[in-house]
Amino acid sequence: xxxxxxxxxxxxxxxxxxxxxxxxxxxxxxxxxxxxxxxxxxxxxxxxxxxxxxxxxxxxxxxxxxxxxxxxxxxxxxxxxxxxxxxxxxxxxxxxxxxxxxxxxxxxxxxxxxxxxxxxxxxxxxxxxxxxxxxxxxxxxxxxxxxxxxxxxxxxxxxxxxxxxxxxxxxxxxxxxxxxxxxxxxxxxxxxxxxxxxxxxxxxxxxxxxxxxxxxxxxxxxxxxxxxxxxxxxxxxxxxxxxxxxxxxxxxxxxxxxxxxxxxxxxxxxxxxxxxxxxxxxxxxxxxxxxxxxxxxxxxxxxxxxxxxxxxxxxx
Numbered sequence: 256x257x258x259x260x261x262x263x264x265x266x267x268x269x270x271x272x273x274x275x276x277x278x279x280x281x282x283x284x285x286x287x288x289x290x291x292x293x294x295x296x297x298x299x300x301x302x303x304x305x306x307x308x309x310x311x312x313x314x315x316x317x318x319x320x321x322x323x324x325x326x327x328x329x330x331x332x333x334x335x336x337x338x339x340x341x342x343x344x345x346x347x348x349x350x351x352x353x354x355x356x357x358x359x360x361x362x363x364x365x366x367x368x369x370x371x372x373x374x375x376x377x378x379x380x381x382x383x384x385x386x387x388x389x390x391x392x393x394x395x396x397x398x399x400x401x402x403x404x405x406x407x408x409x410x411x412x413x414x415x416x417x418x419x420x421x422x423x424x425x426x427x428x429x430x431x432x433x434x435x436x437x438x439x440x441x442x443x444x445x446x447x448x449x450x451x452x453x454x455x456x457x458x459x460x461x462x463x464x465x466x467x468x469x470x471x472x473x474x475x476x477x478x479x480x481x482x483x484x485x486x487x488x489x490x491x492x493x494x495x496x497x498x499x500x501x502x503x504x505x506x507x508x509x510x511x512x513x514x515x516x517x518x519x520x521x522x523x524x525x526x527x528x529x530x531x532x533x534x535x536x537x538x539x540x541x542x543x544x545x546x547x548x549x550x551x552x553x554x555x556x557x558x559x560x561x562x563x564x565x566x567x568x569x570x571x
Contacts, residue, residue: 256299257554259534262429263454264402266371268331270528270553272302273546274460274537279305280313283541285320292321294543296330298550304432304458304537305365306335306376307357312364319365327367333458334361335406337376349379351390358394374404374432378412384419392425404430404458410445417453428455430534435459437468437508437523437569438501447532456534462527463520463538470505470512470519507568511561517552524552526565 258267273295279288292303303322305314315334322330336357339347347353361370373394379387394400405413405428413431420427431450433442435457442457450457463469505519512522527536540546557565 256550258301260456261372261402261458261534262450262456263427264429264456266331266402266429268302268458268535269300270535271300271524271550272304272333272458272535272537273300274539275303275305275309275314275318276460276539278314278539278541279317280310280315285317287541288317289321291540291543291546292318294546295540295550296322296325298546299553300546300550301329302331302333302372302458302535304333304460306338306374307340307361307364308335308338308376311340312360315361315364319367323366331371332365332367333372333374333404334365334370335374335376336361337379349375349382349387349390351386351393354387354390354394358399362399369398370400372402372404372430373400374406374430375408376406378405378408384412384415385423388416388420388423388425391428392420395426402426402429404428404432404455406432407434410449413446413453413455414449417455427453430456430458432458432460432537434461435527435533436462436464437504437526437565438464443530447530451532457530457532458535458537459527459533460537462536463523464501467501468505468508468520468523470509472502473506504568504571507571508565511564511568515555515557515561517555518548520549521552521555522557522565524549525555525557526562528552528555529557529562 257270259270261268303318305318336354337349345352391403416428435442508519508522512519524536527533538549
C-alpha cells in the first residue's frame with residue numbers, strides 16, 4: 256500500500272480507503288463487516304470513511320467497534336455531518352448547534368476520543384459560512400477533531416471557504432470528497448486546479464461507478480446474483496449506470512487492463528489515482544476478497560499510451 260499526503264496537511268492516508276455508505280450497519284451483517292474491515296487494515300488501508308447518517312448511526316457503530324481492537328494512532332477515522340438525523344428544525348445542516356451535537360454523538364457511536372477527519376457532508380445555504388467554519392475550528396481547538404473537510408461542495412463554495420479561513424486565521428479545510436470515476440469527471444476542469452492551489456486534497460467516492468467499472472456486468476446479460484445491482488437494498492445508486500453504451504466501454508477497457516496484468520477494477524482505480532491531487536479512493540466491499548483485489552491498484556502507474564487509449568475509449 257502506498258500513502259499520500261492529504262492536501263497541504265502532514266496527514267498521510269492510504270491510496271485506497273474503505274467506505275461504509277451502502278454496506279455496514281445495513282446490507283452487510285456485523286460479523287461480515289468486521290471481517291472486511293480487518294482485511295482492509297491488514298492490507299495497509301489506514302483511512303476508514305463513514306457518516307452519521309449512514310443507517311442512522313449504525314455504520315459508525317460497526318466501524319468503530321471493528322477498529323477498536325487496533326491502536327488508535329494506526330488508523331485515520333473520517334465521518335460527516337449535515338444530512339438530516341431527525342425531524343426537528345435543528346436536526347440537520349451546518350449550524351454551530353448541529354455540528355457540536357452531532358460531533359459528540361459520532362464520538363460516542365465510534366467509541367473514540369477524537370475524529371481524524373470531520374467532513375461537511377453537503378453545503379448548507381441556511382447557515383452563514385463563517386458560523387460553520389468557526390464551529391469546525393472550535394472542534395479542532397478542543398481536540399475533538401484533528402482535521403476538517405467537505406463533501407460535494409461546488410467550486411465557488413470551496414473557494415469561499417478557503418479564503419475565509421485564511422482571512423479569519425482558522426484551521427483550513429484539507430479535503431474534499433466528490434464522486435469521481437471514468438464516467439463522472441466533473442471535478443477535473445475547476446475543482447482539482449482550485450484545490451491544488453488551495454492545498455485541499457480529494458478523497459473520492461464511487462471510483463468504480465458503483466461497480467460498473469469492475470467489469471462484472473455485461474450488456475444484455477442478467478446481473479450476477481451476488482452483485483450490488485441484483486440487491487434491491489444496494490442498487491439504488493447503480494441502476495442509472497447500467498446502460499449498454501457504458502457497459503460496452505468497460506468491455507473495451509478490458510484489453511488495456513489485461514495488457515497491464517490488471518483487472519478492469521484495478522485499471523479504473525489506477526486511472527483515478529493518476530491525479531496527484533487525489534489522495535485516496537474510497538472503495539466499498541461486501542467481501543474481503545474485493546478488498547484484496549482493489550488494493551493491488553495502489554502504486555500502479557499507467558503509461559502515456561495507456562492513458563491515451565483509455566481517453567479514446569471514454570470519449571468514443
